[in-house]
Amino acid sequence: MNSKIWLSSPHMGGTELSYIHVAFDTNWVAPLGPNVDNFEKDITAFLKEDVHVAALSSGTAALHLALVLAGVQAGDEVICQSMTFSASANPIAYLGATPVFVDSEAETMNMSPALLEQAIQDRIAIGKTPKAIIPVHLYGMPAKINEIQAIADKYGIAVIEDAAEALGSYVDGKMCGTYGVISALSFNGNKIITTSGGGALVAHSKELAQKATFLATQARDAAPHYEHSHIGYNYRMSNICAGIGRGQMEVLAQRVEQRRAIYNKYYDKMKNLKGVSFVDEPAGYFSNRWLTTILIDPASGITRETLRLALEQDNIESRPLWKPMHMQPIFAEAPFYGDGTSERLFRDGLCLPSGSNLTDADFERIFKVIDAVFA
Numbered sequence: 001m002n003s004k005i006w007l008s009s010p011h012m013g014g015t016e017l018s019y020i021h022v023a024f025d026t027n028w029v030a031p032l033g034p035n036v037d038n039f040e041k042d043i044t045a046f047l048k049e050d051v052h053v054a055a056l057s058s059g060t061a062a063l064h065l066a067l068v069l070a071g072v073q074a075g076d077e078v079i080c081q082s083m084t085f086s087a088s089a090n091p092i093a094y095l096g097a098t099p100v101f102v103d104s105e106a107e108t109m110n111m112s113p114a115l116l117e118q119a120i121q122d123r124i125a126i127g128k129t130p131k132a133i134i135p136v137h138l139y140g141m142p143a144k145i146n147e148i149q150a151i152a153d154k155y156g157i158a159v160i161e162d163a164a165e166a167l168g169s170y171v172d173g174k175m176c177g178t179y180g181v182i183s184a185l186s187f188n189g190n191k192i193i194t195t196s197g198g199g200a201l202v203a204h205s206k207e208l209a210q211k212a213t214f215l216a217t218q219a220r221d222a223a224p225h226y227e228h229s230h231i232g233y234n235y236r237m238s239n240i241c242a243g244i245g246r247g248q249m250e251v252l253a254q255r256v257e258q259r260r261a262i263y264n265k266y267y268d269k270m271k272n273l274k275g276v277s278f279v280d281e282p283a284g285y286f287s288n289r290w291l292t293t294i295l296i297d298p299a300s301g302i303t304r305e306t307l308r309l310a311l312e313q314d315n316i317e318s319r320p321l322w323k324p325m326h327m328q329p330i331f332a333e334a335p336f337y338g339d340g341t342s343e344r345l346f347r348d349g350l351c352l353p354s355g356s357n358l359t360d361a362d363f364e365r366i367f368k369v370i371d372a373v374f375a
């Protein structure tokens with residue numbers, strides 16, 4: 001059996017261990033410490049804006065705290081992009097609130113502004129003004145975030161940006177991770193950079209970021225004993241994980257270039273194949289191309305499953321696009337506003353191996369399978 005080719009695996013830059021060594025030498029194994037402070041500074045500098053960053057244990061934790069800070073409570077409704085990873089929606093349920101799912105538009109595969117407005121008007125009409133809106137930048141492609149923000153502003157609803165897949169992406173020069181009131185980043189193992197597991201909350205207001213770190217460290221009030229006037233969480237990133245993060249930040253710009261080069265490689269290889277299409281960047285949009293995705297029109301006689309199974313035969317991992325949340329058994333009862341777009345994207349879409357550590361030999365194997373399937 002050939003060795004496994006992964007969809008997206010960790011890719012160290014080389015200096016990560018040196019930051020961890022310093023943490024060991026100074027016994028900053030815990031808690032928090034200089035790697036966390038400097039990792040947060042590195043992220044702030046990368047985002048090129050006056051934002052405040054709190055390094056956390058995961059992107060899911062960042063979304064959970066963002067909803068807490070937005071005042072979401074049991075019984076509230078929160079609008080969420082339907083086509084996404086479940087971690088975008090689960091924190092809504094953690095709080096006893098109800099997700100209201102909105103379909104995607106085909107141009108970016110993310111939340112449709114038109115359907116968003118329809119959903120808001122409909123919820124307001126039944127007396128349920130949504131507490132927040134969670135758009136996602138899937139696979140690194142920015143959502144129509146300016147249009148979404150304008151609609152949110154019109155109705156006075158907070159935007160919580162799920163930028164877990166989009167570190168390094170931007171629209172008109174403004175980085176993903178700096179939109180909305182609060183943004184969530186992820187450094188999970190398969191993301192464009194990783195801390196083995198981790199995430200960050202990004203806020204424009206210093207006060208919000210401070211509240212986030214307060215809640216993330218068990219909400220301890222100022223007192224010599226342990227005093228609590230809020231429910232707290234244990235969501236901070238460790239100084240060891242942050243050491244990996246500092247090394248990864250040194251190569252982030254390079255990783256974006258590498259992922260984009262991989263996208264171009266697939267594009268050149270497959271653009272003329274019958275039934276295959278790609279999602280281009282709209283004018284002013286820049287995607288980090290975290291994962292290269294293609295759509296295969298089943299009318300061509302080949303489906304995304306044909307290709308996925310052929311790749312699997314050769315021990316090559318590929319994956320259907322995210323199955324929309326409104327199609328998931330756990331969210332079957334949740335309200336949904338859609339026009340069939342995400343269902344079609346799920347039916348036709350496939351994520352191809354996109355790790356920045358893929359070798360030429362890996363691509364030879366992948367392309368051989370593609371040639372055989374489309375011959």
Ligand SMILES: *Cc1c(COP(=O)(O)O)cnc(C)c1O
Pocket residue numbers: 057058059060061084085087088136162164165185186187188198199
């Ligand atoms: C990875 C991811 C998350 C969650 O991040 P974790 O760090 O794995 O908790 C949330 N939303 C999206 C869209 C993601 O891809």
